[in-house]
Amino acid sequence: MEVVVMARRLGPADAAMAAGGLLDVLGVAAVVLDDHGRITLWSPPAEDLFGYTCEEALGREASRLLVEEGRRAQVHQAFEQVMAGGGTWAGAFPVQHKDGRTMLVEFRNTRLQAASGTLYALGLASPRETVRRLERDLALAARIVDQAPIGLAVLDEDLRYVMVNPALEKINGLPAAEHRGRTPHEVLPHLDVGAIEDRMRQVLATGRPVLDEFAVGRVPHDDRTHAWSSSFYRLEDQAHRVIGLAVSVIDITEPYEQSVAAARARRRLSLIADASIRVGTTLDLPTTARELAEVTVPEVADIAAVDLLDAALPGATTRADDGSAQFRAMAIKAADSTPATDAADPIGEVTRYHPHRLVTQAAVGGRPVLVPRVTAADLTRIARDENAARLLAEAGVHSYLAVPLIARGRVLGALDLKRTRTPAPFDQDDVLLASELAARAAVAIDNARWYQHQRQATLALQRHLLPPRHAPDPPGLSIAHRYQPASATDETGGDWFDVIPVDGGRTLLVVGDVMGSGITAAATMGQLRTTIRALARLTSDPADLLTHLDAVTRDLGDAMATSVIALYDPATGRCRLACAGHPPPVLARPGHAPHPVRLDPGPPLGVGGLPFPARDLTLRTGDDLVLYTDGLVEVRDQDIDQRLQTLTDLLAGPRRPLEDTCDLLLSALRRPDNQDDVALLIARAVP
Structure with a gap:
């Protein structure tokens, strides 16, 4: 007969706990027959299964006690085959209960040999419906685990993977073989799983599950940021002994990205609305420029500068024919103390910007200039000179964006944006946002510019009078x-x-x-x-x-x-x-x-x-x-x-x-x- 042994490592406190487990679920009854087919051993489960006590069963021929007369020849043939060394016999067979009813029982029979050379037959029996139910349950569970769209895993008490389904293989980017016997920290070293393992241990200790644990990170060979929702459940056997931990993982990257995009859109709309209130509170040019710089930091950039074309200001000269332009630096704002502010053009001074500078190109061309990832060569096109480029490199400028300030069809200057501590580079969404902010601010700047013209004319008239x-x-x-x-x-x-x-x-x-x-x-x-x-x-x-x-x-x-x-x-x-x-x-x-x-x-x-x-x-x-x-x-x-x-x-x-x-x-x-x-x-x- 085939014997399936299920074992696990027991601690000292578990040594006396022999009962429980799969055999209890199956209700397996053990019966031993001598070489004449008489019952020599009758287990308590056999008593429960067949209804006969030990006194009633021992010494009697099993076929006469349990099998109706018409089927006894079939039983004798199978018995002789097993005793002759023909291997095992397994199958379902109708058996008579003591109360007279017939029930279908699943048998596993094999030959035993004692030290004296005496032969015996061992039979293990379990109700057919119980075995079939368990087989169906196991088959269903296996199919669910293998085909489930969510990641499923079983970990032992040491938090080492025992089982991983295909969905979790895909989520983690590793085959099941590279999971088994390893901890989550070993399988996913690129993620911060220390806190997650702590909660797993709490679940093992308390039995209270953790549901919808949110995590964000990256998997091997994929630069995309993923998001997962995980739940942890303690596993117990029939005797309520802790045997491990079940983990379910759902990849929620797409809804996470959608929520991030929606939140980003809300923040940007809020920023635009905020800019409409905060920019242009006065008709003073320096104040309006400062308000624009302040509204973009730190929501859009870590450093913002506002430069106006001197040609757009009262009494200024026109732009040069060589592609350069005279700018007046109006405002600069940084999220924190940084050498980049020392690299900025002096506030209030009129300076001729070389045509190779990116801010000049944005103003002269009237189009945004985006450098997502700044190189050393790019810094020389951003800064006014070599020393300023060195200061920008020291500050960690890694992304750059210049947006023209255009009002009523006229370029008034440029909004100069840099990122140092924000890790993400500027992208096209940032270009759209900065352009919208610049367009709104440009109208306020143009109003201030015209009012300044009017003010100067009025003052001149009044002082003359x-x-x-x-x-x-x-x-x-x-x-x-x-x-x-x-x-x-x-x-x-x-x-x-x-x-x-x-x-x-x-x-x-x-x-x-x-x-x-x-x-x-x-x-x-x-x-x-x-x-x-x-x-x-x-x-x-x-x-x-x-x-x-x-x-x-x-x-x-x-x-x-x-x-x-x-x-x-x-x-x-x-x-x-x-x-x-x-x-x-x-x-x-x-x-x-x-x-x-x-x-x-x-x-x-x-x-x-x-x-x-x-x-x-x-x-x-x-x-x-x-x-x-x-x-x-x-x-x-x-x-x-x-x-x-x-x-x-x-x-x-x-x-x-x-x-x-x-x-x-x-x-x-x-x-x-x-x-x-x-x-x-x-x-x-x-x-």
Whole structure:
């Protein structure tokens, strides 16, 4: 008979645990017959299988006890064949149970020989249906394991592979023979499996399975990054002894790549949306360029620089005919400290870029320039000189991308991107993203550029319309004045001051503010200032001047303005003032607290139909009369009275030269983000 032995290594604690296992599942019964066919050994499973006790079976002829009469000849023939040394006999045979029913039993018979030379027949029997069920289960299990689309493996208690199915061979890129007897760490040395093996040991120790363990890595002979989902289950026999570990592995590379691509697309859309908010917050060119550099680091590149063609900037030269171009470096941003920033072109300086430089080619050609993997030769085409190339190599620049900044069909410059610590090279997706960011930023840069043109034109117009900085002082007065445009590039325009000599050695002091901003406000201011100078030849009374000026302002259409006018007579010290909706002047007298001059403010110019009351006061020698526009004292987060108090407190300090006083007031009261321009005029009475 064939005997199948299943064995495993037992520890000391397992030595007494002999029961259990496959034989228990099969319910194998052992029966020994002598050479006459009489039963000489009857095992307890035989008692359970056939229903006869040992006392009832021992010594009886097996064929008479278990086989119906019509089949006994067949049994005797098989018995004689086995006893004659004819090998084994196996097969299914109907047997009678003690209770009278007939059942089909699977037999395995073989001859035994004792030391005395006596021959015996050993029969192992198991219910036919039990054997067939187990055979079907094993066949089904084998077919499932071999044909399963997921990787399956069995590991022993030392985490060494015992069985690997074809799917796992394909997943790991190794045949089953190279798995068996080896641990996962030995089979997959290119993956970080230390943590995975730790969890496998936890499953063996606790019996709690681990499901859907996610891992990413590469397999031999494949540069593609793969993703897997693994589950681990402890294996136990019928006696609940731990016999190993089952592993299932599903290759989820495609859904992983799809999720990565989707996540990358979401990040890029988010970045583009973020750029729409973060880039172009002001109409200042350097600020806009810096915002573009900052929005690309570190999401797109590790180092970003923004260079604008000098030809696109106000007052710049045109591009050279030799293919080179003059650039002005506007911004640079790095994710961390790196020598690459020292290799960048100096911010604010105008430099001629050689035509072989890649950033020049991107700007001149109007197309992105991509170098996925930078070589030493490429560095010389990226850097401005050999020393800069050496610094870029030291920084580890391994991938490069330059994208032109194009707005309204005109190339304004280029966005220069480098990668050092990000391992992945730039690809076509990065080109599309950088081009989209550059296109959006280019519009903001172009807006800032045009506003800068407008600002310069407005400033030039306004400064041309204002009095000269170093005009001689009028009789009896020492004069200091300032004009400071707004911080925002589109807010320049409407404030002015003037010092007008009139008959009798008297002087008109004028400060005004046209409502609105830009070049229109500057032009309106010029008209009003010219009108006052013309009217001053006819009348010098401040109230009359404001009345005539109000009519002129109404003739200008929608224009409105505020103004305060003071007429000073050095012979008498008399100063006559009138106001049209303007902040009151401040009188600073030595030995007294500075205070605003109380005036009936009257309506703004352009309202019409209302008078402009005047008031007289006397200026003594050393008195300062401070006239200003609302941009000096009005801010959004403080009350006007509080700001006026700050102004008078500043004037209450020690006496200073008038120029120093102007500088003090502007530095103390003006903020970097002021949205209004300021005109300031200080007149000091002198002997």
